[in-house]
Amino acid sequence: MAVKKRTKDLTFWQKIYLPEIAKGLALTFKNMVKPKYTIEYPEDKFIPPPSYRGRPVLVMEADGEERCVACGLCARVCPPLAIEVQASETEKEKERYPVKFEINMLRCIFCGFCEEVCPEEAIVMSKDYELAFTSREEAIYGKDKLLTPIDQLNDRIEFLRKYK
Amino acid sequence: MATITIDGKKIEFKSGQTIIQAAKDNGINIPHFCWHPKLSISGNCRVCLVEVAKMPKLVIACATLAADGMVVFTNSEKAVNARNAVMEFILINHPLDCPICDEAGECKLQEYAYDYSVGESRFKEEKQHKEKRVPLGPNVMFDGERCISCSRCIRFCDEIVKEPQLTFVQRGDRVTIVTYPGKELDNDYSLNVTDICPVGALTNRDFRFKSRVWEMSTTKSVCTGCSRGCNSDIWVRNNLILRITPRENEKVNSYWMCDHGRLNTFKNINQLETRINGAFIKEGLSHVPTEWESAYRKAANELKKYAKDEIAFIGSPFATNEDNYLLAKIAKNFGVSNLDFMRHENPAFGDDILKRNDITPNSFGAELAGIRPGKNGFALSEIIQKINDGKIKVVYLLEDDIAESNPEAAEAFAKLKLLIVHSVNFNKTTDLAHIIFGAAAYAEKNGTMINFEGRVQRIRPAVALATPDKSLDGQKLSRQDKFGTEYDSWAQKNIKDALPSWTILMNVAKELDFRLKYNIAEDIFLEMSKNIDALNGLNYNILGELGVPVKDSINQPLAKAL
Ligand code: SF4
Ligand code: SF4
């Protein structure tokens, strides 16, 4: 194979290195005085923007009721089969509600499909990214952990209405 | 033969057929709500509008007779526009509460809205509000807003059950369905209206909100509620049977099933508290769970202690042909000639639609499989007599709660020295038993049954057992089974440790030094088809989904229009 000649040889200034070192150091010093991005977690908490997809939660209306009607679409669309919904009848006007709603957080991949498919705007991605468990059972979140008051979720819901 | 052309396809029709019928017979589906092949023509939904060449206006395919040389367009611009307009009209007052509605996923309106409608409504006004959640009868719930007034339910009661119970009241967009004053929708076939209702206006109260339709697996089976043997689909989720629906078979049940068959033939299979998990041996007054192997051994050893004429084998009209055949075969080999089964007749059950007085699914088959007294053997009534006389001391009984249905037998069974029972649930008979084997229910195994007309039909495993059927070859029965792990709360539950009766029999026979080698139920059926003339040449493949009639003595399919 023929030896290829370099298309561009180093110039004289590059060859003596010193100006290049000065350039590099200039960048270093510039960054030293820039504002910091690192957060001292967990003392300081990172608050993500509304576009962030944390763990999915169920919207709880002001009257303490879930919005979910247990239609099962989220369970169907969920790629890793993380969601289990069991519907039942309620005396309330909406007729149907989930007696059981579980998300297995070990299965969830935070894709947001459940939120996208929900016809009732009942499941949304929260800002909660702090998920730690010590057993597999603990990783299965039931309604007690999933139901979240709507005022904590308003910015996500607004975001969805705008961009979904 | 006369022909018409539908969308460029030339098809033949019988004279007197309508366009929609001719199309259906040739596999062309013209959309329709109110038309049903078994009901009179109503022509009210207008979705089947088609264009016919040389006719000035569109016609409805359900009520227009096909004529020789007719040229029909179902997808011309005029027809498509008309269909879209009709869909938009029907959807004007439809609540669109699919997320709540049980019909979602198997709803004709939903389907057509995707396939044929424009996807938008110009109706901005308030929709009509009607009564929701009205119980029309013990089994059926009505939602007035979802009803599209197709009148199928009304015509079903009038024409098929011949008990008019439903009617329209009001007019225009206020029209709704009610029961006649002082009446309820309580006929024996009422749940069929939930199948034929094209929308979710009529729902099954027993199944309501239990599951979405796409979450269940379906398995083709046969109802065991009576000797009609209606073809059915078994719907299963998380290994529990949630509903049973009819499967079309013109030779048996057409499109229908009775409410008894739908509601009362599966709950005992789900019932964990009363299901027999594994094998049990009586010790003192209670039944103690035992390893299968030691129960087989114990059964065989105990049987060997008695003289052959002290033993009676009792088959069952609830068990499959395979189970009964094997029992008869073992009885013969073991030298037991006291062999019979109990018939269950309920003169109050039958009618002239589907229900039969013989409330067992397989008495025809039990007889054909050879469950009858051998030489010098006794029939059931004599067996009971002999037990009372102390002459018969041992009974081996297959899947039948005889003690419940025959008090005399219950008294006699209490006197037995040894009662071995195969049973699905604990019941009065198992209370008396010394050895109990947990038998797989009809929805958990392969096999065949023969209905009262002599039609051999298949049952298939719809529910998973702890020991999977070998014929499944490791195939899982549902999505949950397939992907679930032991850590998922939704999978791998409700699994019972029961075995098909033929497997249990084979294992007991082995301990009796009678070696049998069957891997799957069909092995037994193939042997039967060799030894029993009426089944000659049959196999599971030939039986297919709709079954075939048994043959008569000269090897012709059993008479009649079977
Ligand atoms: S975010 Fe995705 S993976 Fe997680 S529950 Fe929703 S659909 Fe399932
Ligand atoms: S898609 Fe929405 S309404 Fe349906 S079950 Fe899931 S959360 Fe509930």
Ligand code: SF4
């Ligand atoms: S209830 Fe159902 S079957 Fe009866 S008229 Fe209404 S839509 Fe038709």
Ligand code: SF4
């Ligand atoms: S008629 Fe007999 S076989 Fe048919 S559904 Fe009713 S009980 Fe079952």
